[in-house]
Amino acid sequence: MKKMMTVVGGLLLISPILAHATSHTQGAGPRGDGASGCGWGALLFDGNSGVGAHSLAITTNGSFGNNTFGISSGTNGCDANQTIRYRGGRMYIGANMTKLAEDMSRGNGETLAGLSEVMGIAKEDRLAFFALVKKHFAVIYPRESVTSDEVMDALIVVMKSDSALAKYVG
């Protein structure tokens, strides 16, 4: 009995932790979409392997180095400052490839609205922007293996051909 109580006692101490801990092991699971915004050339529908693996490093590795934002640089070409400054949408698209594709196919959604924010599209032009990307979905996302850089380039081409929206990609 005594021995059992010791075991029970030990588990008693540990079990809540195991459970609670799960909320902090972020990154152990899949991430995808150029995890943590560092995926140049991020793939559509990625998320179950590959890119996701390094995001734990990003969540937990940083902060002790010299990075302004506590995100390790040098991980997959990920530069801490770029995640923050978005570089006119390129970074944002890389980090949101899949959700953006979903929103564009519908012509609305929060991730798409976020892109219009990043690209500095004025409120009055947003509906036109949403309609344009939906109409040209097949051009912007021409195939399942498209990368985020290609999406950005195609988006610029599509916007340039539109009289109202060309000014945002001049």
Next chain:
Amino acid sequence: MRLHDDPTWLALGHYRRTPFGDWASDADDPAFFLAETGQHDPDAELSATLLAYFAPGDGDEHPRCRFPARYHWLKSRLDFGGSLSSDHDCKAFSEWTETLKAHSVSLIFPASYLNSPSSMFGHTFLRLDRENQDENARLLAHTINYAADVNVADNELFYAYRGLFGGYPGVISVQPFYEKVKEYSDFENRDIWEYSLNLSPAETAQLIRHVWEIRPIRFDYYFIGENCSYRILSLLDVVRPALALREKFPYRSIPSDTVRAIVDAGLVEHVDYRPSAAAVLNEHTRQLTSDQRRVARQLADGKIALDSAALRPMSAAEQAATLETAYESLRYRSLADKLPRERVAGLSYKLLLARSRIDDVSPLKPPERPATRDDEGHKPWRADLGFGFFDHTAFGSFRLRSAYHDLTDPLAGYRLGAQIKFLDASVRYYEDERFRVEAVDVINIASLTPRTEFIQPLSWSVGLGARRKLLETGRPLVGYLDGGVGLSYSIGDGMIFGLVNGTLEVSESVRPNVDIGLGPRIGWLYRGLGGQGLLDFRIDCYIVEDEYCTGGLRLDHTVNLGKDYALNLRLGRDRGERTYASEFLLSVRRYF
């Protein structure tokens, strides 16, 4: 009051009174202190800080730039003669704040996970909102997240040990909110509550200064005490020292409890709800007709083509809704089952392409915000006082539980079928003057998630503790480890479940000392009659030495009496080894 006793100074240094009456800072890093004895001496630290501020030199490494929050506060309290610098003389720091553009702060609380009761504890972090931030621009805001820097190579036991005893450093990371939304909404299927706080721009700026101070500092991370939520309270204490939020959580800070404290402190302006991907999928499938659901399912499984005749009778809007749901379902499955990209990418893309070709807007509506937030449910501690009869012997009963939620506790703010109990003990005093420990549950988790056409999780349960076992000769206390796995289905607003259960029992007083039981367990979780309840039937057949089966039928019904009280009725009929017993127990429950 002397300056070094000021609550703001104590909050800035993360000082807490120890049980011996002296001060100790939570910071576990000499780099945080300018005085040699700074960790235990707020007075010496204050003097050293002032001295350091007036030391010659400048630049990012100067104490003025390393500790801008202390500097700002001291400047407001003392007359620095206007000669000294402001934030702008610190290049790295001012660049950092310039990029963050924080104007106000939101507390973000990802709630529990559909199929993971352990996530019930939740997590909290801060989002830095910009001035006049558009509703649509929230995703772009930055978040400040505090988490344990775990070593992924550690095995679970070691991990638990280090987590409990502070073996991991806590780390502050700054990430765009869209990364956190992906993490919680899409990958973990957790709804998110967003509480915008009423911190002024000046308070927000001071909070940011303080984050800058502690960003490179090591604070040991304790999963129960000094965790993510505790650290957030300590940040809020810096800007609103009068709230003394940290003091409310000396030993354990369950995230939902800390959210409750922040709400009670009047810090919350308004609350937004962000449903998880699974919640969206469930709601969308609910809005489809059964025909549309079937087609969506077949599309997601790749069983019918996208130009299938099945889609043709539908209107354009209905087609849009069906295609959207099919995509959401496939996406959910590929993340939940970790399907390789090659298997899902082709079909996912085709579904999106087909959707983009329909001009109509789909009529699907997002899930409604739940009536009760996750921080508005009952509190985690529970005490029960009751009386009853066991086999015609009357007894009085007292039961105490440390956390968190039981299948029959008031449901508001919790998920039906999700149970997690830590340290739940009950004692009884029988009329023949016997005092008995009835049961001690160390941990007991049940995750009963109903299966739908689109979401098909397994249900499971685990339990560890000690309980009474009904034998012909008496009811000895035996240690047990239970595990079960099976399926659940919704019926009405409740659910039914069936599990296959395995039990390991250990006892010194019963022969054999170690026994193994196997058997089914079926149950019905219902809502109604003023609350909710569970009707439960189980059989365990023991296989070591004597082979025999035990069984039990139990009704456990709770009537909810407001937020903090409930009335519970338990009726049971047990079959033990060559014996039967009946039980009746009526108790009052208080949550606190």
